[in-house]
Amino acid sequence: MAKSARLSGFPERLPAERVIERSIIDVLEHTFALHGYSALNHRAVEPISQLAKDGEIDKEIFAVSRLHSEGTERNPLGLHFDLTVPLARFIADNANELSFPFKAARIQPVWRGERPQQGRYREFIQADIDVVAEAELPGHFEVEIPLAVADAFSRLAPLGVPGVKIVVNDRRLLEGFARGIGLTNIQAVLRCLDKYDKIGPAEVGKLLAAEAEADEEQQRLCLALAAIESDSPDFADDVRALGVEHPLLDEGLDSLTTMLRAAHERAPGVVVAQLKIARGLDYYTGAVYETQLIGHEELGSVASGGRYDSLVTVGKKSYPGVGMSIGVSRLMAFILDADSGIKATRGTPSAVVVAVTDEDKRGEADAVATALRARDIACEVSPSAAKFGKQIRYAERRGIPFVWFTEGESGHEIKDIRSGEQAPANPQTWEPVAADRKPLVYRD
Amino acid sequence: MAKSARLSGFPERLPAERVIERSIIDVLEHTFALHGYSALNHRAVEPISQLAKDGEIDKEIFAVSRLHSEGTERNPLGLHFDLTVPLARFIADNANELSFPFKAARIQPVWRGERPQQGRYREFIQADIDVVAEAELPGHFEVEIPLAVADAFSRLAPLGVPGVKIVVNDRRLLEGFARGIGLTNIQAVLRCLDKYDKIGPAEVGKLLAAEAEADEEQQRLCLALAAIESDSPDFADDVRALGVEHPLLDEGLDSLTTMLRAAHERAPGVVVAQLKIARGLDYYTGAVYETQLIGHEELGSVASGGRYDSLVTVGKKSYPGVGMSIGVSRLMAFILDADSGIKATRGTPSAVVVAVTDEDKRGEADAVATALRARDIACEVSPSAAKFGKQIRYAERRGIPFVWFTEGESGHEIKDIRSGEQAPANPQTWEPVAADRKPLVYRD
Numbered sequence: 001m002a003k004s005a006r007l008s009g010f011p012e013r014l015p016a017e018r019v020i021e022r023s024i025i026d027v028l029e030h031t032f033a034l035h036g037y038s039a040l041n042h043r044a045v046e047p048i049s050q051l052a053k054d055g056e057i058d059k060e061i062f063a064v065s066r067l068h069s070e071g072t073e074r075n076p077l078g079l080h081f082d083l084t085v086p087l088a089r090f091i092a093d094n095a096n097e098l099s100f101p102f103k104a105a106r107i108q109p110v111w112r113g114e115r116p117q118q119g120r121y122r123e124f125i126q127a128d129i130d131v132v133a134e135a136e137l138p139g140h141f142e143v144e145i146p147l148a149v150a151d152a153f154s155r156l157a158p159l160g161v162p163g164v165k166i167v168v169n170d171r172r173l174l175e176g177f178a179r180g181i182g183l184t185n186i187q188a189v190l191r192c193l194d195k196y197d198k199i200g201p202a203e204v205g206k207l208l209a210a211e212a213e214a215d216e217e218q219q220r221l222c223l224a225l226a227a228i229e230s231d232s233p234d235f236a237d238d239v240r241a242l243g244v245e246h247p248l249l250d251e252g253l254d255s256l257t258t259m260l261r262a263a264h265e266r267a268p269g270v271v272v273a274q275l276k277i278a279r280g281l282d283y284y285t286g287a288v289y290e291t292q293l294i295g296h297e298e299l300g301s302v303a304s305g306g307r308y309d310s311l312v313t314v315g316k317k318s319y320p321g322v323g324m325s326i327g328v329s330r331l332m333a334f335i336l337d338a339d340s341g342i343k344a345t346r347g348t349p350s351a352v353v354v355a356v357t358d359e360d361k362r363g364e365a366d367a368v369a370t371a372l373r374a375r376d377i378a379c380e381v382s383p384s385a386a387k388f389g390k391q392i393r394y395a396e397r398r399g400i401p402f403v404w405f406t407e408g409e410s411g412h413e414i415k416d417i418r419s420g421e422q423a424p425a426n427p428q429t430w431e432p433v434a435a436d437r438k439p440l441v442y443r444d
Numbered sequence: 445m446a447k448s449a450r451l452s453g454f455p456e457r458l459p460a461e462r463v464i465e466r467s468i469i470d471v472l473e474h475t476f477a478l479h480g481y482s483a484l485n486h487r488a489v490e491p492i493s494q495l496a497k498d499g500e501i502d503k504e505i506f507a508v509s510r511l512h513s514e515g516t517e518r519n520p521l522g523l524h525f526d527l528t529v530p531l532a533r534f535i536a537d538n539a540n541e542l543s544f545p546f547k548a549a550r551i552q553p554v555w556r557g558e559r560p561q562q563g564r565y566r567e568f569i570q571a572d573i574d575v576v577a578e579a580e581l582p583g584h585f586e587v588e589i590p591l592a593v594a595d596a597f598s599r600l601a602p603l604g605v606p607g608v609k610i611v612v613n614d615r616r617l618l619e620g621f622a623r624g625i626g627l628t629n630i631q632a633v634l635r636c637l638d639k640y641d642k643i644g645p646a647e648v649g650k651l652l653a654a655e656a657e658a659d660e661e662q663q664r665l666c667l668a669l670a671a672i673e674s675d676s677p678d679f680a681d682d683v684r685a686l687g688v689e690h691p692l693l694d695e696g697l698d699s700l701t702t703m704l705r706a707a708h709e710r711a712p713g714v715v716v717a718q719l720k721i722a723r724g725l726d727y728y729t730g731a732v733y734e735t736q737l738i739g740h741e742e743l744g745s746v747a748s749g750g751r752y753d754s755l756v757t758v759g760k761k762s763y764p765g766v767g768m769s770i771g772v773s774r775l776m777a778f779i780l781d782a783d784s785g786i787k788a789t790r791g792t793p794s795a796v797v798v799a800v801t802d803e804d805k806r807g808e809a810d811a812v813a814t815a816l817r818a819r820d821i822a823c824e825v826s827p828s829a830a831k832f833g834k835q836i837r838y839a840e841r842r843g844i845p846f847v848w849f850t851e852g853e854s855g856h857e858i859k860d861i862r863s864g865e866q867a868p869a870n871p872q873t874w875e876p877v878a879a880d881r882k883p884l885v886y887r888d
Contacts, residue, residue, distance in 0.1 A: 034823075036822060043567050064506050066507070
C-alpha cells in the first residue's frame with residue numbers, strides 16, 4: 001500500500017503547476033523545431049565508464065543496479081547527469097545513420113546526487129540543443145546556438161518569463177591569455193575564474209596564487225581580463241590593451257568577436273561578452289555560455305553550454321559540437337515562486353462538465369461528451385448524479401468554466417459558471433472561446 | 445570521450461523513428477486531455493519500500509544509489525517499474541491539494557530489470573490514465589477507462605496502427621468462482637489462469653492441481669470458466685450455467701455485465717469479456733483489462749490495467765482507483781518492424797533549407813530563416829557556402845522538401861526539390877502546403 005513519501009530534490013508538480021511546466025516545454029520544443037533541431041529522447045542510463053571522468057562530476061552520479069542481481073554487474077550503469085554526454089554516445093552509436101552537421105534537441109530529466117537547495121534538484125528537466133559536425137564545425141554555429149536560445153526565451157515572454165542576457169566567453173581566449181602570461185595549470189585558472197561571482201575578485205586573486213601559482217602581476221592581469229564585459233565586438237580592444245600575446249588568445253578573440261558582431265545584428269543587446277565566465281565542466285574547448293534572467297540574476301544561470309571539440313570520436317573521425325542546455329526545473333523554481341505572478345487558468349484539461357441528473361440517463365451525458373470530443377473540445381461527465389448546485393460546485397473546484405445540462409428548460413443548455421449565464425446549446429455546434437478551450441498560462 | 449555503448453533493452457530512436465514515437469505520444473496526450481485527464485509527470489524514483497512488495501515484481505527493480513555515498517543509504521531508492529505505484533504515492537503526498545475523483549494521465553519511461561526480448565525492454569515508455577476517488581469509486585469509471593483507451597487507439601488508426609480488442613474480466617468474479625467451488629488459494633488460481641494463453645488449458649489444469657490443490661472437478665470448472673469469451677452482456681448466462689454460487693461472483697458478474705452493456709452501446713465490438721484474463725500484478729481488486737492489436741495478437745497486450753481498491757490509504761481514508769497503461773514502446777516495436785509499413789516523411793523538422801552561396805552573405809540567409817520562423821515555418825540555414833547542387837543534396841539527404849535561394853534569377857526563389865520546380869518567393873508570404881510543413885507519419 002502506498003504511503004506518503006516526499007523526497008527532497010525530486011520535485012513533482014500539481015496539475016496546474018504541470019500545465020505551466022508543460023507550456024514552457026511546448027514553447028521550447030516548438031522553437032527548437034522551428035530552428036531545425038531533430039527531437040531525440042535519450043535512455044536514462046549510461047555505462048558508468050562513460051559518465052565518470054577525472055572531473056568533479058563523478059561525485060554526483062546516481063548508480064543503477066538490479067536489486068536482486070548476484071555479485072557485481074559486468075557493465076555497471078548510472079543515470080545521466082546531463083544531455084551532452086548521452087548525445088555524444090548516441091552519435092558514436094549511430095554515426096553511420098545520421099547526416100552531419102546533425103542538429104539535435106532533447107527535453108528530458110537528468111539526475112545528480114548533489115545536496116538539494118533552492119533551484120537545485122537531484123532530478124531536474126533540461127532542454128538541450130546541440131549541433132555536431134563531422135571533422136569541422138563552422139564557427140557560425142557558435143552564434144546560432146545562443147541566438148536560438150534567445151529566440152526561445154523571447155517566445156516564453158508571453159507566459160511571463162523575464163528577458164535574458166546571454167553571457168559568452170571563449171575557452172581558447174582564457175587559455176591563450178593564461179599561457180601568454182606564463183601560467184600553465186589551465187584547469188586551475190578556469191576553476192578559479194569560475195568562482196568570480198561567488199567569492200569576488202580579491203578572493204579569486206588569492207585562489208589563483210594558491211592553486212595556479214600566479215604571482216601578483218599574473219593575478220592582476222587575470223582579474224583585469226575577468227572584469228571585461230561588453231555587448232560590442234569592440235571588447236577585443238580592451239583585451240589587446242592588456243598587452244598579452246598568444247596564438248590561442250588570437251583564435252579565441254577572433255571567434256568571440258565574430259559571434260558578438262553577428263549577435264549584435266540579429267538580437268541586439270541579448271548576447272554580452274563577459275570574460276570571467278569559465279564553466280566548471282571540463283569538456284568545453286571554445287565558446288562557453290551562461291544565461292541570466294534579467295532582474296533575477298541571483299537564480300544563477302538558466303541556460304548554459306559551450307563548444308566541445310573532442311567529446312565524440314569514432315575511429316579516426318572526430319565530431320566537434322556546440323550546444324546549450326536550458327534549465328527547465330530552475331525556471332520552474334522561479335515561476336512557482338508566488339512573486340512571479342505566473343499562473344494557469346486551471347489544472348484539468350476539461351472545458352466542460354456534462355451534468356448527470358439521473359444515473360439512468362448517464363448515456364445521454366456520455367453522448368454529449370462524445371460529440372464535443374469529436375470537435376476537439378475537452379470535457380468530462382459528472383462522476384455522480386446530483387442536483388444542479390453540486391454539479392456546478394464540482395466544476396468550480398476544478399476551474400472548469402462550463403456545465404452542460406441535457407435537460408434544461410429548452411432541452412440542452414450550457415451554463416458559464418463565472419457569469420451564471422445559461423443558454424440553449426447544441427453538442428454538434430457549440431464552441432467555447434479560445435481562451436476557455438484549454439488551460440492557459442498567464443501573468444497575474 | 446564518448447564511446448559507442450549500445451545497451452540491450454534500452455531502445456533509443458533515430459530522428460525519423462522518434463517522429464513516429466512522438467506522433468503516437470501526441471495522439472495519446474491529446475486523447476487523454478479530451479477525456480479530462482490532468483497531465484502529471486512522476487519523478488523516476490521511489491523509496492524501495494514502496495516498490496518492493498511480496499509479489500514477484502521486486503526481482504525486477506533497478507536500485508539507485510549515489511556512487512560515492514559512504515555506507516548504506518538511510519532511504520534506499522529504486523526506479524519505478526510502472527506508473528500506478530507512483531500515482532498512488534503522489535495521491536498520498538497530495539490528497540489535500542487534489543479534487544476527487546481525480547483523473548490523471550502520465551506518459552513517461554518506466555524501468556524493469558527483466559531479461560530483454562522482442563517487445564520487452566528494461567526502459568520503456570508507458571502511457572497511463574487513472575481515475576482515483578475518495579472512499580467510493582463508481583462502477584461507471586470501470587467502463588470509462590477502456591473506452592477512453594479504445595478512443596485513443598481509434599485516433600491512432602490514421603497513423604497506421606491496427607484496431608484493438610480490449611478483453612476484460614473481473615477479479616471478484618474469478619475469486620468468487622474459485623471460492624464457490626471450494627478453492628482457497630486465490631493468488632495461486634489467478635497465477636495459473638494468467639498462463640492460459642502461454643501454456644494452454646491442459647497444462648493450466650495440471651498447474652491448478654499442483655499449486656491451488658484443485659481436484660479434477662474444480663479443474664474442469666475453472667477451465668470451463670476460462671473458456672468463456674463474448675462481446676455481449678449475455679456471457680453471464682454461460683457463467684450461471686456452470687452452477688457455481690458465491691456473493692463475490694455475483695458482484696463481479698454484475699459489474700462486468702454493466703461494463704459490457706455500456707461498451708456494447710458506445711464502442712460496439714471493441715470490448716470483449718474473456719474470463720481467462722487474470723493479470724499478474726497483485727494489486728487489482730475488480731475489473732482487469734488487456735488489449736490485443738487485431739491481427740497481431742502474438743505481440744501480447746499493448747494496454748493493460750484494472751481496478752485497485754486498496755492501493756492508496758491516507759489515515760483512515762481509502763482511495764480506490766482504476767486505470768490502464770498503454771505500452772508505447774511495445775507499440776513501437778510493432779511499428780518499427782518493416783512489415784508495418786509505417787514511416788515518417790522525414791526526421792528533421794525543417795521544411796526549408798535556406799541556401800548560402802557566399803559566406804559573406806550568410807546574414808541574408810539568416811534573415812530569410814527568421815522571417816519564415818516568425819510565420820511558424822521550420823527551416824535551417826545551409827551549414828556552409830556551396831554550389832546549388834550541393835545545397836540540394838544536403839536537403840535531399842534529410843528529406844527536406846524545399847531549398848530557398850536568395851539570389852535566383854528573379855531574386856528570392858524557392859525550389860521544390862522533388863519536382864524540380866523553382867519559383868519566385870517572398871519570405872513574408874510564402875507558405876508550404878500542410879503536408880510539407882511538418883514531418884508526417886503515414887503508412888506505405
